[in-house]
Amino acid sequence: MDLDAYVLTHSADWRRLDELAGRRRLSGAESDELVELYQRVATHLSVVRTSAPDAGLIAHLSSLLARARNRAAGTHVTTWRNVAAFFTERFPAALYRQRWWWLGVLAANVVVTAVMLLWLLQHPSVEQSMMSPAEIEDLVNEDFEGYYSEFAASHFAAQVWINNAFVAALCVALGVLGFPVVYLLFSNVARIAIIGSIMHRAGHGGHFWGLILPHGLLELTAVFVAGAVGLRLFWSWVEPGELTRSQSMAREGRTAGTVVLGLVVVLLVSGVIEAFVTPSGLPTWARIGIGLLAEALFFAYVFILGRGAVRRGHTGDLHASLLEDRAATQV
Numbered sequence: 355m356d357l358d359a360y361v362l363t364h365s366a367d368w369r370r371l372d373e374l375a376g377r378r379r380l381s382g383a384e385s386d387e388l389v390e391l392y393q394r395v396a397t398h399l400s401v402v403r404t405s406a407p408d409a410g411l412i413a414h415l416s417s418l419l420a421r422a423r424n425r426a427a428g429t430h431v432t433t434w435r436n437v438a439a440f441f442t443e444r445f446p447a448a449l450y451r452q453r454w455w456w457l458g459v460l461a462a463n464v465v466v467t468a469v470m471l472l473w474l475l476q477h478p479s480v481e482q483s484m485m486s487p488a489e490i491e492d493l494v495n496e497d498f499e500g501y502y503s504e505f506a507a508s509h510f511a512a513q514v515w516i517n518n519a520f521v522a523a524l525c526v527a528l529g530v531l532g533f534p535v536v537y538l539l540f541s542n543v544a545r546i547a548i549i550g551s552i553m554h555r556a557g558h559g560g561h562f563w564g565l566i567l568p569h570g571l572l573e574l575t576a577v578f579v580a581g582a583v584g585l586r587l588f589w590s591w592v593e594p595g596e597l598t599r600s601q602s603m604a605r606e607g608r609t610a611g612t613v614v615l616g617l618v619v620v621l622l623v624s625g626v627i628e629a630f631v632t633p634s635g636l637p638t639w640a641r642i643g644i645g646l647l648a649e650a651l652f653f654a655y656v657f658i659l660g661r662g663a664v665r666r667g668h669t670g671d672l673h674a675s676l677l678e679d680r681a682a683t684q685v
Contacts, residue, residue: 357406445616450660456582474551515625522580529584564638568645569628
């Protein structure tokens with residue numbers, strides 16, 4: 355191997371890695387570039403060691419890789435400042451960046467639910483084929499309302515939180531396959547439409563919405579966000595754009611990681627509302643008002659904090675965020 359020609363061919367990559375390794379803060383794109391260049395230069399070092407073992411060049415590349423490795427994976431100390439930065443910058447930025455996907459999924463599911471509910475109200479034989487008259491009577495008079503007060507509020511909140519977090523994580527985990535996410539979302543809204551039609555037909559429509567809306571607005575929005583992130587992950591390998599499929603999926607997967615971590619807290623809030631507000635003795639208007647307030651705060655969080663974070667250069671990339679945190683804690 356012509357060592358001089360090899361050095362001339364790859365020296366630009368080495369200089370760029372040296373430049374990135376020396377920076378105090380990196381953007382999401384620069385963090386990706388650092389990792390990619392690190393892997394590339396590691397290959398260069400292996401080639402040099404095997405084909406043209408020049409001691410000086412080997413020492414230079416080894417030192418460069420050590421600096422880049424320390425820059426990318428330096429000592430990380432979790433602080434409250436980092437936690438605050440996640441919820442004020444990274445999570446809202448990820449939500450804002452994916453806004454058109456989850457707003458589209460939200461709108462589509464609302465339309466499907468409304469159409470199904472209206473259709474079921476016009477075709478009572480469908481619900482009658484699913485449940486016996488006795489089961490329908492129990493659902494209307496006891497089971498639906500009793501579900502929210504069957505267990506102690508704190509235990510119920512934990513149960514709801516774990517269940518919804520699992521559903522959200524499942525939407526993202528199965529996102530690469532596409533269809534399972536659509537099936538999960540459809541099953542969710544179909545259950546709401548069926549129960550809603552039964553309650554409306556029995557004259558308990560107001561009761562139904564009074565129990566669903568306080569927690570359901572925020573809870574379903576979180577599930578729709580998770581579904582949208584899963585579908586975006588699916589689309590990232592169907593249409594990767596200028597990136598390779600693996601690069602496109604890796605980028606969206608890191609954003610998905612940020613969203614999943616943040617949604618755990620969103621679903622905790624909705625679980626607390628479902629356990630303590632939905633079955634409470636507050637007037638219906640007050641309970642629904644709390645649900646509307648929680649939903650409005652979520653949208654303000656995304657479109658005020660999220661838009662500002664994106665303008666400041668945050669991408670919602672979990673990997674880049676970790677790199678920035680590690681760099682910030684290095685001496």
